[in-house]
Amino acid sequence: MVERKRRKKNKVRGERTHSKGGTKNSRGAGTRGGRGNAGSNKHKFHSLNRVKPIKYRLKTQGKKVVITLGSLSGMIDKLLEKGKVIEENGMIVVGPKSGYTKILSQGNTSRKLLVKIDSSKEAAEKIRDAGGKIEFKRKGSEDDLDDDDFEVDESEGVEE
Numbered sequence: 001m002v003e004r005k006r007r008k009k010n011k012v013r014g015e016r017t018h019s020k021g022g023t024k025n026s027r028g029a030g031t032r033g034g035r036g037n038a039g040s041n042k043h044k045f046h047s048l049n050r051v052k053p054i055k056y057r058l059k060t061q062g063k064k065v066v067i068t069l070g071s072l073s074g075m076i077d078k079l080l081e082k083g084k085v086i087e088e089n090g091m092i093v094v095g096p097k098s099g100y101t102k103i104l105s106q107g108n109t110s111r112k113l114l115v116k117i118d119s120s121k122e123a124a125e126k127i128r129d130a131g132g133k134i135e136f137k138r139k140g141s142e143d144d145l146d147d148d149d150f151e152v153d154e155s156e157g158v159e160e
Contacts, residue, residue: 067100069123070107088114091132103127 012018020026029035033043076092079085084098094100095116103115105122113132115124124134 064101064118065099066102066104068104068106069109069126072100072103073107073109073111076111 008019017023017026025031029038033039038044072094076085079098080087080092085095086093091112091114093114093116094103098117101117103117103119103123105120105126108126109130109132111132112130113127114135115127115132116135118136119127119134127134
């Protein structure tokens with residue numbers, strides 16, 4: 001028959017301090033490193049990262065997963081190995097398959113990118129300056145508006 005190990009919690013029953021040293025050692029929130037999310041970016045980062053990964057690992061805007069241009073250019077080699085971005089005609093194609101929905105302008109890139117996801121205006125300018133292209137049309141942008149998009153109802157006259 002296997003001998004069952006006794007739990008420490010039960011071993012220390014009847015002892016005043018439960019093996020925590022003096023009674024003063026377990027007072028207040030200092031023993032747990034502060035209350036709530038205190039220290040979430042310092043001494044509790046590893047545990048909160050596991051519990052709330054979206055809040056602490058990725059920059060998010062609602063349901064959008066956002067990446068900066070500098071981070072993207074630094075990660076391109078890894079993304080190419082994983083197959084999340086592809087290389088065509090000397091340009092690296094960044095699309096929805098990459099896992100990101102928007103590129104922000106912080107940082108720079110020296111690679112030619114063909115971007116098929118949303119990007120900020122500043123990021124788009126930096127990508128074009130590096131020799132890349134943007135193939136994502138934003139709703140309400142000036143590039144999307146043509147004269148054919150508007151219908152004018154001329155049947156109603158203007159009253160003076």
